[in-house]
Amino acid sequence: MVREHGPAIWGLCRRLCPEPEDAYQEIWEKALAALPRFDPAGTASLRTWLTTIAHRHLIDRDRRRRTRGIVVSLGERPDPAGLDESLDRTRRIAHLECAIQRLPEAHRRAVVLHHLHGRPLEVIAQVEGVAVGTIKSRLHRARARLTELLLGSA
Amino acid sequence: MSLNEDLSRLLAGDLPAAQAEALRQRIAMDPEVAHAWTALHTVVDDLPHLPEEAPPVALDALVLGFATAPRRPFSASTALGGALAAAALIWFAFRPFGATELPKPQVDPGDLLVDVDGIARISMNPPKESPMNASQSALAGALGGVAVTVAVLQGSAWVWSEDGSRVEVTAGQTHTTATDAQEPKLRFVVPAAPPGETPEEAVVRLEATVAALTSARDQAQFTGAVAQGQLVAHVGTPQEWPADLPPGYAADDMRARVDAVLEAHPDIELEEMDCSEYPCITIFRPLDSSEGWEERMKPAAMAMAEGLEDPGLSVAMSMVDNGGESIALLGVTVSPPEDTQGSTEVGARTKFRTSSLMEALGEEALEEDAPPVE
Numbered sequence: 001m002v003r004e005h006g007p008a009i010w011g012l013c014r015r016l017c018p019e020p021e022d023a024y025q026e027i028w029e030k031a032l033a034a035l036p037r038f039d040p041a042g043t044a045s046l047r048t049w050l051t052t053i054a055h056r057h058l059i060d061r062d063r064r065r066r067t068r069g070i071v072v073s074l075g076e077r078p079d080p081a082g083l084d085e086s087l088d089r090t091r092r093i094a095h096l097e098c099a100i101q102r103l104p105e106a107h108r109r110a111v112v113l114h115h116l117h118g119r120p121l122e123v124i125a126q127v128e129g130v131a132v133g134t135i136k137s138r139l140h141r142a143r144a145r146l147t148e149l150l151l152g153s154a
Numbered sequence: 155m156s157l158n159e160d161l162s163r164l165l166a167g168d169l170p171a172a173q174a175e176a177l178r179q180r181i182a183m184d185p186e187v188a189h190a191w192t193a194l195h196t197v198v199d200d201l202p203h204l205p206e207e208a209p210p211v212a213l214d215a216l217v218l219g220f221a222t223a224p225r226r227p228f229s230a231s232t233a234l235g236g237a238l239a240a241a242a243l244i245w246f247a248f249r250p251f252g253a254t255e256l257p258k259p260q261v262d263p264g265d266l267l268v269d270v271d272g273i274a275r276i277s278m279n280p281p282k283e284s285p286m287n288a289s290q291s292a293l294a295g296a297l298g299g300v301a302v303t304v305a306v307l308q309g310s311a312w313v314w315s316e317d318g319s320r321v322e323v324t325a326g327q328t329h330t331t332a333t334d335a336q337e338p339k340l341r342f343v344v345p346a347a348p349p350g351e352t353p354e355e356a357v358v359r360l361e362a363t364v365a366a367l368t369s370a371r372d373q374a375q376f377t378g379a380v381a382q383g384q385l386v387a388h389v390g391t392p393q394e395w396p397a398d399l400p401p402g403y404a405a406d407d408m409r410a411r412v413d414a415v416l417e418a419h420p421d422i423e424l425e426e427m428d429c430s431e432y433p434c435i436t437i438f439r440p441l442d443s444s445e446g447w448e449e450r451m452k453p454a455a456m457a458m459a460e461g462l463e464d465p466g467l468s469v470a471m472s473m474v475d476n477g478g479e480s481i482a483l484l485g486v487t488v489s490p491p492e493d494t495q496g497s498t499e500v501g502a503r504t505k506f507r508t509s510s511l512m513e514a515l516g517e518e519a520l521e522e523d524a525p526p527v528e
Binding site: 002003006007008009010011013014021024025091092093094096097098100111115116118136139140141143144145146147148150151 | 194197
């Protein structure tokens with residue numbers, strides 16, 4: 001379970017939390033403790049269930065957030081002929097990764113959970129304890145801000 | 155509401171019809187709005203493709219083996235040491251104790267955490283039951299009642315006890331923990347001979363014991379090999395320098411290329427060059443990491459492969475940003491093209507070496523550039 005779903009949980013932690021290593025361990029600690037309550041025959045898949053635990057936990061940690069360096073390491077292996085294209089895409093992705101870190105917490109959660117982890121807006125709203133319209137609004141502001149940041153770095 | 159927000163609503167179909175139509179007209183008429191519209195599409199298209207990374211292997215080992223241990227910051231810059239330490243932990247995690255003849259290990263409350271900054275080998279006596287198969291209470295005491303030996307081969311390690319105390323173990327030293335009367339327990343107890351056992355019965359009993367031990371050993375060897383395979387897939391296998399490299403790819407050739415690049419590009423500096431194994435990995439740092447640094451570094455990356463026939467060029471970029479200061483790094487590897495593929499042993503190893511090196515250098519550089527704490 002840890003090996004299969006670890007990368008997804010790690011992705012949430014490193015994008016949404018300044019201490020991703022700690023958050024990652026805490027989330028698994030909670031998940032392992034709650035595992036007997038997971039119903040494999042239920043409507044939620046294990047991935048969905050784990051993501052919900054992670055989402056809730058990261059909201060809890062939000063208040064303790066502090067700034068730290070963000071490492072964006074992208075291993076691209078272009079041949080010299082394709083270097084231009086690869087660099088363009090690598091640069092764009094790297095800027096996007098950094099731009100996400102500059103979003104307000106709640107906006108960043110909306111973007112990461114919806115766009116990167118495919119969580120429906122309704123589910124995000126439910127876990128966040130707000131209306132769907134609020135999540136939509138956060139998402140639009142976040143995308144607008146990302147666009148501004150990306151245009152600024154072009 | 156900003157224009158970009160409106161564009162986002164338009165994209166999601168959240169804009170009232172009249173407003174949507176007006177905005178579409180603006181997109182058609184105004185190049186600036188059209189540009190923003192394209193940029194928004196790029197953002198939305200790129201978001202799902204942001205790279206997914208596996209967590210550091212040592213962190214997973216912590217989760218598997220130390221689920222309820224006191225958490226300590228895990229430094230990404232210690233990935234190699236952590237990974238090697240994890241080799242031992244993964245081994246334990248998978249080590250079987252399935253044979254019914256073997257006594258269940260006694261699980262006592264108590265946790266222990268080992269932080270490795272370098273390379274260490276960790277062993278336990280007696281070996282523990284797989285935490286993955288253990289109950290939650292067993293997880294809580296995953297290391298209770300065992301002697302843990304930490305042998306530091308390079309760098310140092312902190313061994314933390316559950317009471318918060320710690321011991322530093324440096325290179326060349328070995329530290330073994332054992333609490334109270336927790337003497338290492340015998341892993342396998344040969345049942346005592348029942349009274350009146352005949353020699354024939356004794357032979358049958360002892361043969362069964364030998365068979366159980368053999369089976370346990372074979373299973374341990376198999377699962378150990380699986381765990382080792384998982385580790386190798388992550389960190390790759392150290393690569394010797396091939397004797398039959400085409401001309402121009404040897405370490406000395408690469409050093410000469412780096413010298414030439416640095417001379418031709420005074421706007422970059424050499425952060426690190428690692429030729430300890432094949433191929434050399436060179437990490438450059440631009441003096442100016444403002445927007446467009448990747449474009450400015452491109453000629454330097456290309457120059458590293460100049461003059462070689464059909465070279466394979468691998469480039470990795472790293473940006474470290476603490477909200478104000480940003481540090482850029484460019485990793486370049488030049489090798490024959492077949493060795494740049496991530497699916498090959500060399501490629502997998504190079505990828506691991508490059509990312510580890512760049513993460514470590516990025517964090518170090520950020521720390522060096524940070525203002526002193528008042």
